[in-house]
Amino acid sequence: xxxxxxxxxxxxxxxxxxxxxxxxxxxxxxxxxxxxxxxxxxxxxxxxxxxxxxxxxxxxxxxxxxxxxxxxxxxxxxxxxxxxxxxxxxxxxxxxxxxxxxxxxxxxxxxxxxxxxxxxxxxxxxxxxxxxxxxxxxxxxxxxxxxxxxxxxxxxxxxxxxxxxxxxxxxxxxxxxxxxxxxxxxxxxxxxxxxxxxxxxxxxxxxxxxxxxxxxxxxxxxxxxxxxxxxxxxxxxxxxxxxxxxxxxxxxxxxxxxxxxxxxxxxxxxxxxxxxxxxxxxxxxxxxxxxxxxxxxxxxxxxxxxxxxxxxxxxxxxxxxxxxxxxxxxxxxxxxxxxxxxxxxxxxxxxxxxxxxxxxxxxxxxxxxxxxxxxxxxxxxxxxxxxxxxxxxxxxxxxxxxxxxxxxxxxxxxxxxxxxxxxxxxxxxxxxxxxxxxxxxxxxxxxxxxxxxxxxxxxxxxxxxxxxxxxxxxxxxxxxxxxxxxxxxxxxxxxxxxx
Numbered sequence: 001x002x003x004x005x006x007x008x009x010x011x012x013x014x015x016x017x018x019x020x021x022x023x024x025x026x027x028x029x030x031x032x033x034x035x036x037x038x039x040x041x042x043x044x045x046x047x048x049x050x051x052x053x054x055x056x057x058x059x060x061x062x063x064x065x066x067x068x069x070x071x072x073x074x075x076x077x078x079x080x081x082x083x084x085x086x087x088x089x090x091x092x093x094x095x096x097x098x099x100x101x102x103x104x105x106x107x108x109x110x111x112x113x114x115x116x117x118x119x120x121x122x123x124x125x126x127x128x129x130x131x132x133x134x135x136x137x138x139x140x141x142x143x144x145x146x147x148x149x150x151x152x153x154x155x156x157x158x159x160x161x162x163x164x165x166x167x168x169x170x171x172x173x174x175x176x177x178x179x180x181x182x183x184x185x186x187x188x189x190x191x192x193x194x195x196x197x198x199x200x201x202x203x204x205x206x207x208x209x210x211x212x213x214x215x216x217x218x219x220x221x222x223x224x225x226x227x228x229x230x231x232x233x234x235x236x237x238x239x240x241x242x243x244x245x246x247x248x249x250x251x252x253x254x255x256x257x258x259x260x261x262x263x264x265x266x267x268x269x270x271x272x273x274x275x276x277x278x279x280x281x282x283x284x285x286x287x288x289x290x291x292x293x294x295x296x297x298x299x300x301x302x303x304x305x306x307x308x309x310x311x312x313x314x315x316x317x318x319x320x321x322x323x324x325x326x327x328x329x330x331x332x333x334x335x336x337x338x339x340x341x342x343x344x345x346x347x348x349x350x351x352x353x354x355x356x357x358x359x360x361x362x363x364x365x366x367x368x369x370x371x372x373x374x375x376x377x378x379x380x381x382x383x384x385x386x387x388x389x390x391x392x393x394x395x396x397x398x399x400x401x402x403x404x405x406x407x408x409x410x411x412x413x414x415x416x417x418x419x420x421x422x423x424x425x426x427x428x429x430x431x432x433x434x435x436x437x438x439x440x441x442x443x444x445x446x447x448x449x450x451x452x453x454x455x456x457x458x459x460x461x462x463x464x465x466x467x468x469x470x471x472x473x474x475x476x477x478x479x480x481x482x483x484x485x486x487x488x489x490x491x492x493x494x495x496x497x498x499x
Contacts, residue, residue: 002047004156011037020047026130027150029143029457030328033121033130036074040129042081049085049117051153052133053161055145056091056115061135063091063163065115066107068099070261071200072121073225078129079119083166086117090161096172100200100262101132102361103176108137109357110175116140120261123199123233126226132261138358139335142328177208180363185213186374193217193255193268194366195243197232198224201258201362208363209256214370219246232259234266234347244272253373254381256366263327264347265362267369269381276393278303280369281343282310283384287372288340288355289316298334298342298350300325301442302465304391305450307343309469311389324439326457327360334358392468392475398461399486400493406455406462409489413453414441416485428474428481443482449474451482462492466499475499 005022009015023039026032032048034040040048056063067083069075076098083093096107104118115135121128133149134140141149152158192214196202202221209216219242220229230238234257247255247268255268267275275283281297282304289295294317299307307313307320323333327348334342334350335358342350348360349368356364373381401409414437421432421443430445440454440463449468456463464482468474479499486492 001158001160002043002050002156005044005047005154009041016041020044022047022153024150024154027146029146030141030326031130031132032146033124033128035127036078036129042077045078045081046085046088047153047156048131049082050089050158051085051149052117053086053089053091054152054157054159055149056135057089057159057161058148059135062114063161064094064113065091065117066094066096066104066111066113067117068096068104068107068119070100070120071098071203071223071225072126072129074129075119082117082119082131087164087166088161089159090164092163092165093167095166095168097168098200098203099173100204100363102263102359102363103173103204105134105138105359105361106176106179106357107169107172108134110179111169118261122261122263123231123236123259125231139332140328142332173204177204177211180208180367181211183212186370188374188377189213189215190254190370190373191215191217191250191252192370193219193243193246193250193252194221195219195239195246195255195257196221197230197239197257197260198222198227199232199258199260201232201260201262204262205256205258205363205366209366209370212367212370217246217250217252219243234259234264240266240268240274243268244274248272254369256369258362258366259347262362263360265349265365265369266347267381269385271382273382273385275381275385276345277347278343278345279306279385279388281349282306282313282388284368284372285318285320285341285343286310286312286316287375289313289318292340293317294319295340296321296337298323298330298337298339300330300344301436301439301452301454302345302396302463303343304393305444305448305467305469306389306391309389309448322436322438322442325454329439331359389469392472394464394466394475394479394499395497397464397498398456398459398496399464400460401455401462401491403460405491406460409491410440410453410455410462412489413485416488417441417443428477445478447474449478451478453482453486461496462486464495
């Protein structure tokens with residue numbers, strides 16, 4: 001049995017090679033992330049594997065798990081340490097090798113395995129590692145599971161197991177690719193730039209898109225775990241600018257950018273304009289609700305208000321619910337209510353049947369975007385973007401607020417807005433018409449202008465987002481009004497950026 005992990009050890013010492021090191025902060029709300037060798041060592045990863053095995057036994061999950069790793073120089077060794085812990089805990093491991101996160105989720109279905117542990121740091125800088133986990137397909141861990149896992153690992157409350165085993169699943173990438181591509185081809189060869197940032201998606205995205213009939217122009221698709229140009233992150237401006245330049249250079253109809261573990265897809269249109277993921281979501285919701293009248297959608301509270309006001313969506317009978325930000329929360333809610341799709345502003349999209357299986361897959365998102373273009377041959381991606389009602393939106397702004405107090409501050413802000421609403425007070429000169437409090441508070445006024453205040457899931461910050469369908473002036477008025485409420489709390493500090 002492993003000893004209780006410690007929070008810090010000095011590398012290149014006997015102790016570092018003899019004790020598990022696990023920094024507590026690596027356990028996040030819905031996955032785990034650490035700086036490898038500085039915040040966790042291989043024995044710490046082994047302890048994490050034993051912790052997952054213990055949790056599986058506690059929850060009565062059949063002791064079989066899919067494991068995989070992303071393309072980083074150290075991910076394979078981390079996966080093997082995780083596997084040793086899982087096997088010591090009596091779990092049978094099904095290793096699919098180098099993979100995208102959605103490929104590991106798919107393996108739960110294809111191999112009939114209940115659990116998954118995907119070794120990935122997603123789009124984080126090199127040096128980071130982490131694990132995305134789930135024991136109830138297609139869901140991944142939320143705060144309850146992560147809290148219990150943290151307790152098991154940090155106290156070494158492991159359950160010794162028997163019957164653990166290992167098998168390597170040969171040829172699994174071909175099964176994943178076939179699952180995505182055994183479908184009707186596009187009616188025309190849509191020209192698309194596929195940007196992968198030299199991350200794992202480079203091994204899969206170009207061939208999947210080509211197999212459905214797209215004309216693919218690869219950009220940084222060669223695997224290189226040093227990430228020589230930029231991190232594989234479709235929200236990173238370096239990646240988006242490179243994608244934009246390639247689209248304009250080649251005359252492509254669309255640019256698609258994939259993150260490091262392939263569960264997100266960013267979009268640049270044919271005019272080189274970046275389209276934020278929530279606006280792409282509205283475009284897809286328009287297209288899909290025409291095919292599925294009365295469709296239900298789930299979107300996170302940071303997303304555009306167009307999901308509730310767009311006349312096309314309303315005309316198609318679409319119903320949208322705003323929910324908590326975070327891929328685990330969104331995935332769970334989409335499956336709970338049987339929504340057709342969930343759209344998160346970060347770019348995680350969750351497609352249910354008949355499109356997907358409820359988990360986030362950047363390649364499924366890409367195929368759905370290409371299908372939308374194929375169904376609209378007389379319109380460009382830019383035309384579809386311009387067809388949306390215009391809104392003025394802020395960047396995601398993050399005033400500093402200590403971890404120990406940030407949730408209490410948000411509760412005060414919620415109470416303040418509730419009191420204003422009950423008393424009929426105005427905000428920025430307009431009546432408050434709606435409050436959504438599933439994740440902080442999203443306060444809306446009668447002209448559709450809204451503001452969001454929530455606590456960051458993983459930083460000592462609050463999150464503030466403002467949008468107005470009326471004007472830039474109303475956007476700025478709303479920001480000033482929301483900020484004034486925040487400034488009633490002295491614990492709120494300066495913004496990282498502002499309007």
